[in-house]
Amino acid sequence: MAQIKHSRQREAIRIFLMSRKDHPTAEAVYAHVKEEYPNISLGTVYRNLTFLVDNGEAIKVPCDDGSVHFDGNVEPHPHFQCRKCGAIIDLDFDGTKCENALNKAAATDFEGIIEGNVTFFYGICPECRRENS
Amino acid sequence: MAQIKHSRQREAIRIFLMSRKDHPTAEAVYAHVKEEYPNISLGTVYRNLTFLVDNGEAIKVPCDDGSVHFDGNVEPHPHFQCRKCGAIIDLDFDGTKCENALNKAAATDFEGIIEGNVTFFYGICPECRRENS
DNA sequence: AATAAACTAGTAATAATTACTGTTATTATA
DNA sequence: TATAATAACAGTAATTATTACTAGTTTATT
Ligand SMILES: [Mn+2]
Ligand SMILES: [Mn+2]
Ligand SMILES: [Zn+2]
Ligand SMILES: [Zn+2]
Numbered sequence: 672m673a674q675i676k677h678s679r680q681r682e683a684i685r686i687f688l689m690s691r692k693d694h695p696t697a698e699a700v701y702a703h704v705k706e707e708y709p710n711i712s713l714g715t716v717y718r719n720l721t722f723l724v725d726n727g728e729a730i731k732v733p734c735d736d737g738s739v740h741f742d743g744n745v746e747p748h749p750h751f752q753c754r755k756c757g758a759i760i761d762l763d764f765d766g767t768k769c770e771n772a773l774n775k776a777a778a779t780d781f782e783g784i785i786e787g788n789v790t791f792f793y794g795i796c797p798e799c800r801r802e803n804s
Numbered sequence: 805m806a807q808i809k810h811s812r813q814r815e816a817i818r819i820f821l822m823s824r825k826d827h828p829t830a831e832a833v834y835a836h837v838k839e840e841y842p843n844i845s846l847g848t849v850y851r852n853l854t855f856l857v858d859n860g861e862a863i864k865v866p867c868d869d870g871s872v873h874f875d876g877n878v879e880p881h882p883h884f885q886c887r888k889c890g891a892i893i894d895l896d897f898d899g900t901k902c903e904n905a906l907n908k909a910a911a912t913d914f915e916g917i918i919e920g921n922v923t924f925f926y927g928i929c930p931e932c933r934r935e936n937s
Numbered sequence: 938a939a940t941a942a943a944c945t946a947g948t949a950a951t952a953a954t955t956a957c958t959g960t961t962a963t964t965a966t967a
Numbered sequence: 968t969a970t971a972a973t974a975a976c977a978g979t980a981a982t983t984a985t986t987a988c989t990a991g992t993t994t995a996t997t
Contacts, residue, residue, distance in 0.1 A: 676963050676974045697953080712977045717954065719975095735866055735922055737985095739953085749910065754919070762910050769906045773923060776902065777882065777895050782930035786887070789868055790906060790923045797915035809943045809994050830984080845946045850985065852944095872984085943994075950987065961976065967969085 680704065680711055681719045688729050688743030694750075694759040696740055732759060735791055753796035755803075760796055813837065813844055814852045821862050821876030827883075827892035829873055865892060868924055886929035888936075893929055 683704045688695070695703070701716045720741055723729035730742040734752050740759050749762045770788060778785045795803070816837045821828070828836070834849045853874055856862035863875040867885050873892050882895045903921060911918045928936070 674964080674974075678962080678975055680976075710977065712979090714955075714978080715976060733866075733868055733870055737866055737870075737872070739870070751910070751914075751916070751918070753916070760916070762914060764909050764912060766906055766909060769902050769909065773899055773902045774925070776897050776899060777884070777925050779897060781884075781895060783884070783886070783893070783933050784928040785884070785925055786927035788923050788925040790921050792907070792910050792918055792921040794919035795917040800916050807943075807995080811944055811993075813945075843946065845948090847947080847986075848945060938997100940997075941995090943992105945992070946990095948988085950985100952983100952985080954981105954983080956981070957979085959976105959978095961974105963972105963974075965970100965972085967971095 678719075680708055680715055681722065683707055684716060684719045685723060685728060685743070688723070688741055691743060692761065694732055694740035694742050696738065700741065734759065735793065749790055749792060751792040751794065751796070753799055754793055755795055755799040758796050758798075762792060766790065811852075813841055813848055814855065816840055817849060817852045818856060818861060818876070821856070821874055824876060825894065827865055827873040827875050829871065833874065867892065868926065882923055882925060884925040884927065884929070886932055887926055888928055888932040891929050891931075895925060899923060 684700055687700060687703055697713070697716055697720055700720065701711070701713050704711055704716065720729065720731075724731045724741075727745060728743075730745055732740040732742050732750060734740060734750075736752070736757065738757070744761070749764070749766055751760045751762050752758070753760070770790065773788055773790075774785050777788070817833055820833060820836055830846070830849055830853055833853065834844070834846050837844055837849065853862065853864075857864045857874075860878060861876075863878055865873040865875055865883055867873060867883075869885070869890065871890070877894070882897070882899055884893045884895050885891070886893070903923065906921055906923075907918050910921070
């Protein structure tokens with residue numbers, strides 16, 4: 672029952688995450704919030720990102736290349752990463768049907784419990800595609 | 805055309821990976837190969853794991869929790885991680901159909917190129933399920 | 938056997954993240 | 968509104984995973 676106190680820094684981080692669609696890293700969040708709070712510490716950013724994730728106000732997006740990004744959009748939605756530039760992009764389609772089908776298929780002959788799955792897409796992002804052609 | 809020279813250490817790592825079904829981490833590989841080659845360096849393990857992955861003799865399995873595991877089974881197959889104990893387990897079913905369907909669905913209204921996707925399952929492994937009940 | 942270069946052990950360096958500590962900001966309450 | 972309790976902070980140190988470096992060793996070729 673430890674109470675939660677408001678903090679300007681946490682709020683700034685939250686607002687920033689929600690305003691972005693490009694899934695910033697902890698470092699990117701730090702770089703931005705530093706403009707408003709020049710003394711903010713990187714530890715504070717990490718602590719609050721974890722806090723927000725734990726409280727359902729943000730999502731942690733661990734990518735296939737090992738990098739970790741954050742998302743202010745907590746609606747479940749699939750992600751895509753560009754093999755060229757590493758950008759993380761939202762994919763706007765509903766994969767629920769496929770997801771459920773996969774879970775069901777996976778559960779066959781499996782003695783454990785399949786609770787769900789995360790599908791991560793990769794390829795070439797629109798920008799890199801244009802540049803390349 | 806840099807030639808490749810055989811090395812006992814690399815071979816030991818390769819053999820060990822192939823003999824395992826539990827997807828060891830770099831550290832776990834190190835711990836084991838150290839028994840046969842007490843002087844082997846952790847750097848050598850990392851270098852060779854990367855080598856094997858680059859040469860199609862192993863697969864790198866970056867998990868949702870940030871940990872990185874390795875797999876001597878290079879046949880494409882889906883993975884599952886237990887939320888309780890963290891174990892990585894192979895799932896023996898063919899998800900190709902769903903995967904293709906997902907790629908197609910994802911490609912709709914997407915200006916980039918969807919090359920593929922990685923689906924990672926999570927839940928409770930058989931062992932943890934038994935213990936818990 | 939001699940040579941060249943790939944590979945190794947040992948160690949140092951880097952990157953990402955977490956832990957610690959004394960100080961500050963926030964909230965509840967007198 | 969002042970006081971008190973403590974959540975949260977800044978600054979820094981520590982940890983973890985991984986990569987880079989270098990002098991010496993092993994492997995393959997002549
Ligand atoms: Mn997103
Ligand atoms: Mn496997
Ligand atoms: Zn791109
Ligand atoms: Zn388990």
